[in-house]
Amino acid sequence: QKAESLKNNTAPVINQVANDKPLALRIVDQIPDELRQSLLGLAFWQWLGILLFIILGIIADTLYRWLSVLIMRYFIRNSHRVAYQNLPDDMLRPFGLMVMAFIWWLGLNFLLLPEAAFLILILAVKFLISISGVWGAYRLVDLVHAWFRYHSSQTANKWDDALVPLVRRTLKIFVTVIGLIFIADTLQINLTGLLAGLGLGGLAFALAAKDIAQNLFGTITILVERTFSVGDWVIINDVEGTVEDISFRSTRIRTFYDSIVTLPNSNMITSPVDNQGERRYRRFKTTLSLTYETPPDKIDTFCEGVREIIRLHPYMRKDNYQVYFNGYNESGLDILVYVFWQTPDWATELREKHRFLLDILRLAQALSVDFAYPTQTVYWKAAEKANEQDQSNNPSNTTQAQTDPLSRSLQNHAGDCDQARQTARQIVCDHLDLEQKPEPVTIETQPLSQNSTHLS
Template identity: 25%
Template sequence: MSDRLNSILSKLVTSIEGVKDEKEMLLRLIIGLAVFLLLALFRKQISKAIVWLCTKTIARKSDVAQRALVDALSVPLSFFIFVFGIYISTEIIAPSGEIRNPVLLIFKLGVIFSISWFLINFINSDFSFVLSDDDSKTKKTAVNFISNLIKIFIVILSSLLMLEQFGISATRVFAALGIGGVAVAFACKDAVENLLSGFIIIYDKPFEVDDFIKIDNEAGQVEEIKIRTTRLRMTDGSQKIYPNTTVANSAIINLSRMSHRLINENLGIEYKHSSKEINAFCSKLKELILSYDESDKSDVRVNFTDYSDSSLDIEVFFYVDIPSLQDYLTFKSKFNCDVKTLADDMNIDFAFTSRSVYFANELEVKNNAK
């Protein structure tokens, strides 16, 4: 066993510069493996200690920032310590020679990957240490949108840096893309259009997250505005995903930004009612509308407008200062009930679609026949 070990040590001594004999090689192996095992086994504890030190020095004024830093840094730092253990143990065992080069490459890739991992984790945090509850939905959406762009930039940059370690320069990558530039341009056309449309939506602010909007005669609540898409929760509970280009090129009705809402109804009453009864009902109906605190009293219209096939039509037209859709529907329900109560009190009967057929006296029919 000792002869075999000596043979292995002898080969290592000849392949590694700066090592005098087998004893020094054995000592380097023991120290190197011990350092690696120490860092590998206790990497989580070391990571926690470093993170704790960072939170006390960098983010000591904000508990939320500390939590975001801990969540983002802990796992990538633990991975980096493991890679660093491989590198430092190799430096101890073989400071020069063929073994060192691939390990150095692994270490460089590990550093790039760890930093990218940490940055993406940090960007994935909810940014509550930057945003407050008082900040607008638009600001929060913009921060989320920009963070997604930064993540894409980090992935591209880290990929280029990793390729550099293999001797593939960024210039070569862009040159290769230039060869198939036309194909890439066509492939990315929709993605770029959606990206630019996303910028327009964020900064033009036609709507915000949680707004209730109408696009192409379909209404829903805005759940999320992403780089490529806008997601709406429809009234039936389903989620509909629109490309940002479609949203930007469509006529959008933002129902959440209505300062007031219109109530416009046609009430059909039976033909048996006299003009006096109609005028009295219209007057009382207008008084009812004016009695509401929510009604805009500057423009209230209650008029007898048409003789329909089955009814005498009264048009009701007025605005209410109720921006919320749910509150508006609640008020409209109350108004309709109040109208029915008023009609019952005044003995006004609402008409329904009907047709009356009159038969002439049988005798008159016979006389006319003669």
């Protein structure tokens, strides 16, 4: 009776203890004896459990990858931002590996594996989590970089365009260092001994890092002094092109032959940098050659018409331009045209130059002004030789020519010079006041006329 009473008293306690068992132990208790047999150090049910959790992890990874691709495609399609259009569809792929590794980690804690097998498998799972975590952080850095790049493209300042790629590389280096430390801790690598070993080779590393330090200082020089920015047209030594990328070590320039030239940033400390992209104005200098048959008044009218075109064109600098008759050449009269454009890029400069030159051509046609081209005039003197022969055959003419005194020739020359001076004085007095010196040239910044011709 006492035994039966003790049994009745302890039964609830035993049931309570059984109910307080972990879920894994309660499930193990329900496993039939056939699956408890051992194979290669593990029971059959443990092998089946490992296979089951592997399949569950792969299924979870596949579902997550499919769902994340749909989310990314929807995000890219509805963002309407150029910076996000180049993001890959599998942007969130690494986090699927983390979900799979997490399921495997739960399975390892559920299967009650032997200590040796558990340590090996849990180490592999932690390594997978570390790798996928670093990979996922890399992808998040790319996403943050796209966000920064979009906002930097909305500003007129080019400095942030050069800074955004450097921020991206800095974050990736930081993620790499943290990831290596985490992986080393997961694999139980002694970092203290590793760092001590690196300290022994510090001198050799410092010598090898000389170029790295110079390139880093070159990068700092570019950013602090704003030598150039991404998109600028630069000339560095014999390299000419557009800056595509600025990194910690080098600068990539795309030449006008569509090739890529990589220059170490250390060169920027000592090499001259001609930044064409920082030009406030783009100069154009040319000479228009008019024919010698062009009257002086028409030359003056043509020059004033060119000045009016300059004053009317919207991109042309109105406070500094020169259009003057500037010289005589072998085949024509030279008109100097010296102007500037305030354009944001080369394509706009070419378009405005095209319009300007066409308007000059239309003006010349309207004023009946002809442009000169290289010509050569040949004089035929056969008739003059025949006249000389006739004079030699006529002695009376020869004698009369020899009787002209030299003084008469000099008097005629002096009279011609006096007439030339009087003519020159009359010409100058027609448009100048000889008693008052003209004021220096001042350029009118307002158009003389409100009518614009041939401007589109």
